[in-house]
Amino acid sequence: MTAPRDDAPGPSEDAAPGDFDHDWIVVGSGFGGSVSALRLSEKGYSVLVLEQGRRWRAADFPRTNWDLRRWLWLPLLGLRGIQRLTFLPHVSILSGVGVGGGSLVYANTLPVPGPEFFRLGSWAGLADWEAELAPHYATAKRMLGATPNPHPGYGDAVLAEVARDLGRAEHHRPTEVGVWFGEPGVETPDPYFGGEGPPRSGCTLCGACMTGCRHGAKNTLDRNYLYLAEKRGAGVLADTRVTAVRPLAGGGYAVEARTRLGPFRWRRRRFTARRVVLAGGVLGTVELLLRMKEDPDGLPALSPRTGDLVRTNSEALIYLLSERGDVDHSRGIAIGSILHTDDHSHVEPVRYGRGSGFFRLLLLPHAPGPTLGARLRRMAADLARRPLRYLRAWFRPDLARHSTVLLYMRTLDGFLRLKLGRHGWRLWTRGLASALSEGPAPAAFMEEATDLARRFEDKMRGVAFGSFVETLFGVSTTAHILGGACIGADRESGVIGPDHQVHGYEGLYVVDGSAVSANPGVNPSLTITAMAERAMSLVPPKGA
Ligand SMILES: Cc1cc2nc3c(=O)[nH]c(=O)nc-3n(C[C@H](O)[C@H](O)[C@H](O)COP(=O)(O)OP(=O)(O)OC[C@H]3O[C@@H](n4cnc5c(N)ncnc54)[C@H](O)[C@@H]3O)c2cc1C
Numbered sequence: 102m103t104a105p106r107d108d109a110p111g112p113s114e115d116a117a118p119g120d121f122d123h124d125w126i127v128v129g130s131g132f133g134g135s136v137s138a139l140r141l142s143e144k145g146y147s148v149l150v151l152e153q154g155r156r157w158r159a160a161d162f163p164r165t166n167w168d169l170r171r172w173l174w175l176p177l178l179g180l181r182g183i184q185r186l187t188f189l190p191h192v193s194i195l196s197g198v199g200v201g202g203g204s205l206v207y208a209n210t211l212p213v214p215g216p217e218f219f220r221l222g223s224w225a226g227l228a229d230w231e232a233e234l235a236p237h238y239a240t241a242k243r244m245l246g247a248t249p250n251p252h253p254g255y256g257d258a259v260l261a262e263v264a265r266d267l268g269r270a271e272h273h274r275p276t277e278v279g280v281w282f283g284e285p286g287v288e289t290p291d292p293y294f295g296g297e298g299p300p301r302s303g304c305t306l307c308g309a310c311m312t313g314c315r316h317g318a319k320n321t322l323d324r325n326y327l328y329l330a331e332k333r334g335a336g337v338l339a340d341t342r343v344t345a346v347r348p349l350a351g352g353g354y355a356v357e358a359r360t361r362l363g364p365f366r367w368r369r370r371r372f373t374a375r376r377v378v379l380a381g382g383v384l385g386t387v388e389l390l391l392r393m394k395e396d397p398d399g400l401p402a403l404s405p406r407t408g409d410l411v412r413t414n415s416e417a418l419i420y421l422l423s424e425r426g427d428v429d430h431s432r433g434i435a436i437g438s439i440l441h442t443d444d445h446s447h448v449e450p451v452r453y454g455r456g457s458g459f460f461r462l463l464l465l466p467h468a469p470g471p472t473l474g475a476r477l478r479r480m481a482a483d484l485a486r487r488p489l490r491y492l493r494a495w496f497r498p499d500l501a502r503h504s505t506v507l508l509y510m511r512t513l514d515g516f517l518r519l520k521l522g523r524h525g526w527r528l529w530t531r532g533l534a535s536a537l538s539e540g541p542a543p544a545a546f547m548e549e550a551t552d553l554a555r556r557f558e559d560k561m562r563g564v565a566f567g568s569f570v571e572t573l574f575g576v577s578t579t580a581h582i583l584g585g586a587c588i589g590a591d592r593e594s595g596v597i598g599p600d601h602q603v604h605g606y607e608g609l610y611v612v613d614g615s616a617v618s619a620n621p622g623v624n625p626s627l628t629i630t631a632m633a634e635r636a637m638s639l640v641p642p643k644g645a
């Protein structure tokens with residue numbers, strides 16, 4: 102097994118291939134970055150991955166999300182966990198940080214989008230995306246170990262009843278998930294890559310996938326793509342935030358970064374590479390591109406669409422708290438089943454592991470309405486109608502044991518534009534703000550989602566809550582932020598071309614969620630992985 106490479110060499114210590122420190126530098130180690138690192142290493146290139154978050158062993162993950170130091174990413178306050186919360190004027194965003202990116206914190210769910218995804222959006226007509234991506238979806242599923250969940254939990258049983266009530270029982274099915282089930286808690290040699298990968302332990306159904314799997318059962322990227330990339334010689338430098346990417350006079354790029362050496366101690370670094378993959382996720386990649394577009398020595402010729410066409414899965418996240426004390430909602434994997442409520446919409450019940458109750462601090466009763474006044478009136482009326490149920494549900498001691506989160510998603514689009522924020526916003530968001538783009542912004546409330554939540558309330562003896570930003574400000578929350586560096590035929594219609602290369606900047610690529618150019622309407626990681634597989638399949642082997 103390759104030793105962790107937190108101390109991977111920088112350019113001064115490294116053997117230089119040609120005139121560059123590395124053939125390729127990959128910024129970010131999430132889905133797009135990890136696929137790129139492996140496939141480029143396999144093609145014979147020297148690859149360095151730079152990741153702002155830390156490297157995690159299974160035992161390092163927090164036991165619950167009350168352990169803010171290990172769970173929350175807020176480096177200004179010294180919190181260097183895996184979960185980043187970003188509050189922008191038009192959307193609140195959950196995303197992942199660390200070696201393995203969003204895979205550390207995600208809920209393992211790996212669906213393939215419906216046919217509309219491949220036909221709509223800024224990439225429409227530039228390729229037969231459905232046909233071209235099909236083999237790459239298959240590879241992505243194999244690499245991520247996608248398998249149907251064999252263990253439905255309580256939330257899944259409730260969803261099955263709701264599906265029957267709606268006359269759509271045949272559209273309710275187990276999720277395909279990147280989890281090793283095996284024997285619970287029992288370690289087994291690598292079951293996926295002919296013994297080349299790390300060992301796994303069978304899933305214990307502890308429900309804690311979104312606070313980091315402490316059992317080694319979740320197929321995070323550091324156990325598949327990144328692990329194999331490091332075996333093939335890729336370097337992964339953790340705790341290193343990329344601050345600039347500048348073209349060099351004779352071709353290639355200089356990448357400036359800061360490596361964290363300790364609290365308030367940083368080392369400035371500069372690397373060069375013939376080619377660069379930006380894979381910092383939407384928040385990382387779009388922020389970097391926007392900064393470089395403003396910098397005359399950076400990337401001033403970037404497309405005017407940089408930061409535009411940012412979309413969510415048009416999600417609603419509704420917390421259902423139950424007054425019942427006799428059911429444990431937290432048993433199972435994070436997302437165990439999915440119901441296709443119609444051709445455009447899906448709903449999944451989501452769980453956290455026992456003891457994880459941090460989100461209680463952010464919740465207010467779910468109260469849809471067009472204005473703050475309307476929402477507050479609705480909240481007051483609902484509290485007055487069912488005061489005892491609210492009290493009993495709210496004061497149940499362990500939120501995760503007594504609640505299910507409904508994740509409703511649909512393919513209908515709402516757009517935002519990301520831009521650089523004023524100083525006030527920078528403190529919290531590291532520089533990003535949002536503005537309205539073409540069409541409506543992602544909606545905070547959707548009738549269908551509220552109807553599903555009410556059905557769950559009845560069956561669970563529960564009450565529905567949402568994030569305070571929804572109830573107070575009418576702002577939606579997403580864990581699936583996408584776009585901002587979309588595919589387009591030219592720089593007027595998109596930031597990158599169909600081969601993921603940035604228009605106007607040869608050798609600079611965007612391979613992550615910001616390249617997703619239509620709304621998949623379902624959890625996007627498998628799609629990001631498949632798109633990355635396709636993009637890297639277009640790169641010729643070294644020396645070819
Ligand atoms: C709680 C939660 C649950 C989710 N569940 C699911 C699910 O079940 N299924 C699903 O499909 N999706 C899920 N998602 C969404 C999924 O995690 C993301 O869509 C996916 O991780 C995005 O992949 P990416 O390649 O765009 O980048 P990411 O995976 O976000 O990785 C980007 C990486 O780049 C790093 N980075 C950013 N900027 C810089 C910089 N300047 N320098 C160095 N490093 C940088 C970041 O720290 C991060 O590690 C979930 C997300 C959350 C938050």
Ligand code: SF4
Pocket residue numbers: 280303304305306307308309310311313314315316317318319433434435
């Ligand atoms: S349910 Fe628990 S053991 Fe299973 S993958 Fe999730 S965190 Fe790991």
